[in-house]
Amino acid sequence: MFHRSATATRVMYSRNPSFAAALAALTLLLASAATGRAQDSTAGMHGHGHITVPEGALYTVADVKFMQGMIAHHAQAIHMSRLAEARGANPRILRLAIKIDQSQVAEIRIMQEWLRASGQFAPDTSSWRTMAMAGMLTEAQLAELDAATGVAFDRAFLTLMIQHHEGALQMVEDLFAAPRAGQEVDVNVFANDVVTVQTAEIGVMRQMLYELSDR
Amino acid sequence: MLLARRVFALAASLLVPALLAAQTYPTNKDPRSRLAAGRHDAEIAIQNMRLVSATPKAAVHDSARGLAFINSDLAFRGRYVYQGNFAGFTIWDVSDPAAPRIVSAVSCITSQGDPSIYGNLLFLSAEGAGNRNDCAKGGVQDPKDHMAGVRIYDVSDPANPRLVKNVQTCKGSHTHTIVPHPRDDGVIYIYVSGSQGARPETELAGCTNGTDPADETNSLYRLDVIRVPLGNPERAEVVTGARIFTGLDAAPRAAGRPARGGGRGRAAGDSTLPAPRPTGPRNCHDVTAYPAVGLLAGACGSYGLLVDISNPERPVRLDAKADTNFSLWHTAVFSNDGRKIVFTDEWGGGTSPMCQASSMMEMGGNTILSIDRERKLTQHAYFKIPAAQTAEENCVSHNGGLIPVPGRDIMVQGWYQGGVSVMEFTDPDRPQELAYFDRGSIDPPADVDVPAPPSAAEGRRSRGTIGGSWGAYYWNGYIYSSELDRGFDILELEPSEHLSKNEIEAAKLVKLEQYNPQMQPKLEWPAAFPVVRSYLDQLVRWNGLAAERTTAIAGALDAAERQTGRDRRNTLHALAREVDRDVSGAKDAERVKAMSAAIKALANATR
Numbered sequence: 014m015f016h017r018s019a020t021a022t023r024v025m026y027s028r029n030p031s032f033a034a035a036l037a038a039l040t041l042l043l044a045s046a047a048t049g050r051a052q053d054s055t056a057g058m059h060g061h062g063h064i065t066v067p068e069g070a071l072y073t074v075a076d077v078k079f080m081q082g083m084i085a086h087h088a089q090a091i092h093m094s095r096l097a098e099a100r101g102a103n104p105r106i107l108r109l110a111i112k113i114d115q116s117q118v119a120e121i122r123i124m125q126e127w128l129r130a131s132g133q134f135a136p137d138t139s140s141w142r143t144m145a146m147a148g149m150l151t152e153a154q155l156a157e158l159d160a161a162t163g164v165a166f167d168r169a170f171l172t173l174m175i176q177h178h179e180g181a182l183q184m185v186e187d188l189f190a191a192p193r194a195g196q197e198v199d200v201n202v203f204a205n206d207v208v209t210v211q212t213a214e215i216g217v218m219r220q221m222l223y224e225l226s227d228r
Numbered sequence: 229m230l231l232a233r234r235v236f237a238l239a240a241s242l243l244v245p246a247l248l249a250a251q252t253y254p255t256n257k258d259p260r261s262r263l264a265a266g267r268h269d270a271e272i273a274i275q276n277m278r279l280v281s282a283t284p285k286a287a288v289h290d291s292a293r294g295l296a297f298i299n300s301d302l303a304f305r306g307r308y309v310y311q312g313n314f315a316g317f318t319i320w321d322v323s324d325p326a327a328p329r330i331v332s333a334v335s336c337i338t339s340q341g342d343p344s345i346y347g348n349l350l351f352l353s354a355e356g357a358g359n360r361n362d363c364a365k366g367g368v369q370d371p372k373d374h375m376a377g378v379r380i381y382d383v384s385d386p387a388n389p390r391l392v393k394n395v396q397t398c399k400g401s402h403t404h405t406i407v408p409h410p411r412d413d414g415v416i417y418i419y420v421s422g423s424q425g426a427r428p429e430t431e432l433a434g435c436t437n438g439t440d441p442a443d444e445t446n447s448l449y450r451l452d453v454i455r456v457p458l459g460n461p462e463r464a465e466v467v468t469g470a471r472i473f474t475g476l477d478a479a480p481r482a483a484g485r486p487a488r489g490g491g492r493g494r495a496a497g498d499s500t501l502p503a504p505r506p507t508g509p510r511n512c513h514d515v516t517a518y519p520a521v522g523l524l525a526g527a528c529g530s531y532g533l534l535v536d537i538s539n540p541e542r543p544v545r546l547d548a549k550a551d552t553n554f555s556l557w558h559t560a561v562f563s564n565d566g567r568k569i570v571f572t573d574e575w576g577g578g579t580s581p582m583c584q585a586s587s588m589m590e591m592g593g594n595t596i597l598s599i600d601r602e603r604k605l606t607q608h609a610y611f612k613i614p615a616a617q618t619a620e621e622n623c624v625s626h627n628g629g630l631i632p633v634p635g636r637d638i639m640v641q642g643w644y645q646g647g648v649s650v651m652e653f654t655d656p657d658r659p660q661e662l663a664y665f666d667r668g669s670i671d672p673p674a675d676v677d678v679p680a681p682p683s684a685a686e687g688r689r690s691r692g693t694i695g696g697s698w699g700a701y702y703w704n705g706y707i708y709s710s711e712l713d714r715g716f717d718i719l720e721l722e723p724s725e726h727l728s729k730n731e732i733e734a735a736k737l738v739k740l741e742q743y744n745p746q747m748q749p750k751l752e753w754p755a756a757f758p759v760v761r762s763y764l765d766q767l768v769r770w771n772g773l774a775a776e777r778t779t780a781i782a783g784a785l786d787a788a789e790r791q792t793g794r795d796r797r798n799t800l801h802a803l804a805r806e807v808d809r810d811v812s813g814a815k816d817a818e819r820v821k822a823m824s825a826a827i828k829a830l831a832n833a834t835r
Contacts, residue, residue, distance in 0.1 A: 108553070202577075206579070209529060212509070214530075
């Protein structure tokens with residue numbers, strides 16, 4: 014039942030597998046070191062540079078861009094969530110904000126580790142200030158949220174976080190629409206989790222928003 | 229009036245009372261909180277059970293970093309355990325639980341590979357975008373090669389499983405659930421939960437992504453139903469889509485009151501936001517059928533659903549419960565009497581460390597709902613393992629099933645790297661943990677200096693390894709746990725103050741030839757002394773009956789057991805009559821009645 018595909022066995026220097034493996038390992042280490050330096054020097058700067066996908070990899074440039082972009086996207090959600098405490102959000106919304114914070118911090122770690130293990134540049138949590146992804150808040154919307162307090166904050170937070178989450182769903186749709194993207198298992202599982210979790214959270218936020226509108 | 233009641237019901241379901249007052253964990257004082265890391269040599273903490281065996285995965289399923297080769301769920305039949313894997317499946321012969329043997333390890337890229345067994349047919353959930361019709365690696369180059377749905381294998385020769393059919397579905401299959409035809413033994417249904425959007429029509433005809441849950445052509449907002457003629461599994465096909473989500477999209481609002489803020493009722497002309505998506509779920513993560521009571525519990529993202537499946541081709545939603553404290557309705561387990569449901573919350577998707585001391589208590593655990601006579605749901609307490617886990621341990625409530633102890637509602641479940649935990653929910657307001665098994669993290673803590681890995685292959689294990697128990701299930705005397713990364717664990721309960729020797733023996737009397745956790749079997753106990761003594765132990769433990777009576781009953785049972793034939797029968801009948809007289813004065817009259825019935829059954833079974 015075991016099938017070997019042409020792609021999986023197509024390796025450079027295939028007549029000398031051990032040399033090929035050693036070379037691959039060396040390449041991986043060099044790539045890690047290089048991206049490690051790249052991360053230091055470009056932290057906080059605009060996004061990523063040229064993306065190279067190694068021969069035989071199951072992921073595509075679209076997968077790398079998705080994971081990099083979602084780090085920035087998540088980082089802004091975390092920034093928004095941390096405003097909730099300072100702005101006197103009601104306890105249930107504060108709890109939701111803490112949940113989003115704790116969830117997305119963990120997910121950023123997953124994305125960063127996938128990118129690093131794949132020899133790709135992994136943005137840090139400051140990247141939301143320089144990368145614009147679907148659903149992310151504009152400067153004006155950020156200012157609106159920052160200035161609101163009490164029930165006005167609650168309403169703004171829910172409305173803007175729903176918009177933000179809708180953007181994440183859009184990013185996943187775009188990922189799967191790209192040719193051969195979303196097939197690498199870690200990316201696939203992660204992208205599907207984003208849909209599952211954020212769809213459920215949108216449902217929860219709409220319910221909360223409905224209750225606010227009753228006040 | 230009706231509308232007002234619905235609003236009230238919704239408000240009630242959203243305003244969950246502070247049920248967590250008693251729960252102050254997770255605590256890091258638990259022995260599970262500080263275990264040394266290691267893949268196959270991690271430190272172990274275990275209470276009220278013993279590790280019978282821990283067997284590594286087949287080599288063919290142990291050769292890549294990340295999630296590509298993790299184990300998934302389990303199914304049980306005869307002497308075999310079927311273990312899914314994102315890259316295929318493994319059939320274990322567990323005739324000797326101390327030394328389970330791999331009969332076959334089949335390579336077939338099938339994430340997430342959740343298995344079910346029915347007779348000689350093995351069903352596997354296929355969801356990943358890289359799954360192919362021909363099972364091969366390398367990903368989908370041509371969309372027509374993409375397999376998303378349910379694979380059917382013939383496993384009549386377990387050493388040589390044969391793929392007989394790939395049933396394609398529009399959303400793929402994240403999980404699936406078998407429901408037997410109520411009358412026709414030759415037909416089963418498979419309820420398919422797919423968490424993805426619909427595939428493009430160019431890939432599979434008839435698939436559409438829509439926003440209207442009631443639209444019959446919309447591939448979303450429906451539970452896909454496959455009909456399998458068991459004699460001709462190659463003719464299995466999707467026969468319908470059950471629209472059990474319709475009406476969950478719009479939050480009800482007070483009559484005549486325009487909605488404000490966001491949501492579906494947002495003021496017209498406000499074009500700064502994207503078009504709103506409906507509120508409710510468009511699919512379930514997982515559904516659990518309990519055919520004996522004609523019910524299905526749907527764990528569907530933002531809602532838990534109760535569904536009537538007396539006609540499996542036409543499921544009807546009876547009730548739905550939302551809870552803004554609960555992150556993601558993920559899986560459900562019924563109590564054996566069908567009056568309660570445990571729902572699990574997979575906060576963080578299973579890949580995140582959501583059981584840390586700082587993690588929110590009310591999320592990422594279980595909640596217990598009761599079903600009333602009108603078949604409506606009421607939410608009770610939450611439960612989360614009382615042990616803080618490290619940042620290296622992906623941890624959240626995950627899959628499990630009942631342990632057949634008469635008179636009590638007990639389930640065992642996997643918590644990924646939180647380990648295996650046994651929870652009692654007899655009192656839905658006071659769930660408690662009875663036993664556990666846990667290992668330290670696979671990876672060392674981030675602050676530990678890790679030597680440079682000797683090779684890239686080793687290096688993959690240094691950080692972020694996802695592992696732990698995907699699901700843990702009790703089957704014919706043992707607890708089987710599917711370890712994502714490490715392999716396959718078998719555990720056995722040991723007597724403790726929480727669970728007596730008699731209760732463990734009574735559980736072992738329940739034999740299931742075939743067991744799929746998402747198709748819940750009705751548990752029935754044979755007439756036997758351990759069953760009677762289980763009730764007696766429970767009456768003693770919880771002071772349900774006066775001590776002099778429980779002592780006398782214990783003595784009478786011992787005397788009856790020393791007898792045979794008609795003498796034993798007479799002693800037991802006399803005892804049952806005495807116990808019937810105990811009912812009225814007992815603190816726990818229901819349990820005394822159950823004990824009396826068990827004594828009578830034992831008397832009648834005595835030859």
